[in-house]
Amino acid sequence: MNNGLWILVAVVAALLIIGLITGLVLYRRRRISLTAPAPSQVEPGKAGDRGGGYQAGGGFAFSEGSRASDTATLEPPTTPEVTPPPVVPPAAPEPQAKAAPAPSVPAAPSQEPVTEEPAAPQAEPEQPAAESVPAEAPAVEEPAVEEPAVEEPAVEEEAVEVPAVEVPAVEPAQAATAPPLEEIEPTTGRLDRLRGRLSRSQSAVGKSLLGLLGGGDLDEESWEEVEDTLLIADLGTATTMKVVERLRQEMAARSVRTEAQARALLREVLVDELDPGMDRSIRALPHANHPAVLLVVGVNGTGKTTTTGKLARVLVADGRRVLLGAADTFRAAAADQLQTWGERVGADIVRGKEGGDPAAVAFDAVAKGAETGVDVVVVDTAGRLHTKTGLMDELGKVKRVIEKQAEVDEVLLVLDATVGQNGLTQARVFAEVVAITGVALTKLDGTAKGGIVFQVQHELGVPVKLVGLGEGPDDLAPFEPAAFVDALLG
Numbered sequence: 001m002n003n004g005l006w007i008l009v010a011v012v013a014a015l016l017i018i019g020l021i022t023g024l025v026l027y028r029r030r031r032i033s034l035t036a037p038a039p040s041q042v043e044p045g046k047a048g049d050r051g052g053g054y055q056a057g058g059g060f061a062f063s064e065g066s067r068a069s070d071t072a073t074l075e076p077p078t079t080p081e082v083t084p085p086p087v088v089p090p091a092a093p094e095p096q097a098k099a100a101p102a103p104s105v106p107a108a109p110s111q112e113p114v115t116e117e118p119a120a121p122q123a124e125p126e127q128p129a130a131e132s133v134p135a136e137a138p139a140v141e142e143p144a145v146e147e148p149a150v151e152e153p154a155v156e157e158e159a160v161e162v163p164a165v166e167v168p169a170v171e172p173a174q175a176a177t178a179p180p181l182e183e184i185e186p187t188t189g190r191l192d193r194l195r196g197r198l199s200r201s202q203s204a205v206g207k208s209l210l211g212l213l214g215g216g217d218l219d220e221e222s223w224e225e226v227e228d229t230l231l232i233a234d235l236g237t238a239t240t241m242k243v244v245e246r247l248r249q250e251m252a253a254r255s256v257r258t259e260a261q262a263r264a265l266l267r268e269v270l271v272d273e274l275d276p277g278m279d280r281s282i283r284a285l286p287h288a289n290h291p292a293v294l295l296v297v298g299v300n301g302t303g304k305t306t307t308t309g310k311l312a313r314v315l316v317a318d319g320r321r322v323l324l325g326a327a328d329t330f331r332a333a334a335a336d337q338l339q340t341w342g343e344r345v346g347a348d349i350v351r352g353k354e355g356g357d358p359a360a361v362a363f364d365a366v367a368k369g370a371e372t373g374v375d376v377v378v379v380d381t382a383g384r385l386h387t388k389t390g391l392m393d394e395l396g397k398v399k400r401v402i403e404k405q406a407e408v409d410e411v412l413l414v415l416d417a418t419v420g421q422n423g424l425t426q427a428r429v430f431a432e433v434v435a436i437t438g439v440a441l442t443k444l445d446g447t448a449k450g451g452i453v454f455q456v457q458h459e460l461g462v463p464v465k466l467v468g469l470g471e472g473p474d475d476l477a478p479f480e481p482a483a484f485v486d487a488l489l490g
């Protein structure tokens with residue numbers, strides 16, 4: 001072969017490589033619709049950022065927490081440590097490969113959280129931890145400020161406990177042999193993709209409502225049936241009364257006669273009731289000098305760990321560097337489960353010893369997140385038994401200890417839609433302990449009681465931001481009132 005031919009071959013090869021790279025870049029841009037805020041649109045730290053998150057084509061919306069977190073004492077991230085930026089292969093057009101099923105954990109008895117007792121040694125993590133102080137203490141950064149007494153009316157010993165005792169229990173976990181990274185389903189159009197699952201369980205409600213309303217003039221008996229249908233779907237008494245009252249007025253005023261008219265009216269009333277103007281963005285965008293911090297709370301078995309893992313995938317697909325904090329130290333399997341979720345998408349994890357102090361793990365996760373320059377730290381907490389005051393106090397402590405370093409931008413309450421009213425009771429208790437900023441409603445694929453969405457928002461005044469629609473790793477969607485009502489009406 002002469003030189004000319006070799007040059008030609010080299011040129012063709014170079015062109016092919018350039019073409020491939022360009023194609024890959026364009027493909028990734030199309031797949032991930034969320035982009036970093038343009039400076040003109042969102043300025044870090046501005047109060048106006050709240051709700052100014054980006055949302056494209058039914059994708060997830062992220063925003064920057066609006067509170068005083070920029071005043072936190074953390075130094076700007078220095079040289080990133082071991083955590084490599086996640087490099088996730090582009091999503092294939094077909095559904096998630098079966099080779100990588102969601103970590104499977106037997107469902108905890110979420111319907112009866114009240115009766116479950118915590119394991120005895122877990123209630124007092126401080127005692128064993130105190131003995132393990134000397135060996136590992138130097139590795140962990142301690143909080144610079146003692147927790148002010150005024151912040152800790154209920155748990156007096158905390159100021160001493162947190163820095164000195166629990167921190168050594170934390171073990172930053174690095175995957176020794178990292179498994180191959182997984183593909184992540186596109187983050188856009190998730191609710192469309194998963195709508196079928198919602199419809200399957202909900203459409204009976206819609207059909208029965210439309211059957212009743214579609215005929216025009218309703219007698220009292222029919223209105224009672226409408227009421228019953230809404231109550232059975234778990235809309236709750238207050239919302240049901242409000243919806244029926246408005247339907248009665250509007251049906252008369254608009255002379256509704258056909259099923260199409262009834263459907264349009266019902267849709268309008270239900271969507272309004274879901275308050276579509278609420279800010280449903282996830283406050284997961286980093287601050288100028290430290291990562292965003294998300295705390296995931298909820299009763300055991302609701303799907304906290306699964307939702308944390310799914311959310312990490314969405315964030316990674318959005319190009320964010322994510323660190324997971326496994327503050328569920330009560331159950332070693334929970335940390336293992338979270339670690340597996342992290343490894344699958346290249347998210348690092350900080351976990352603690354079983355029975356260690358969850359607050360110490362959370363603290364260290366945020367510290368490590370800042371040190372390694374990640375965008376967002378997502379902290380999974382233990383399944384709290386909402387009747388156990390001590391455990392709820394501890395959840396409050398987790399939040400306060402994190403706040404020694406940085407504001408918690410988002411407190412996501414995970415509720416299991418299948419437990420109905422019980423979920424609301426849980427929500428109220430959690431809301432008293434930590435200021436919930438959003439709700440992730442899981443297992444909506446398996447219940448006709450999606451009406452709980454209305455109650456949760458109505459009762460807590462907090463938006464449902466995410467919905468879980470299956471056990472698959474990418475079966476998490478942003479909550480969209482109109483799409484939800486459409487699925488409800490079939």
Ligand SMILES: Nc1nc2c(ncn2[C@@H]2O[C@H](COP(=O)(O)OP(=O)(O)OP(=O)(O)O)[C@@H](O)[C@H]2O)c(=O)[nH]1
Nearest residue numbers: 300301302303304305306383442443468469470471
């Ligand atoms: N069908 C369905 N199952 C879900 C969904 N979300 C979570 N699950 C399942 O619910 C079960 C419990 O999920 P976990 O994430 O372990 O719950 P948890 O709240 O972390 O539980 P603890 O670790 O015990 O506190 C698992 O089997 C999940 O696969 C969902 O949206 N739909």
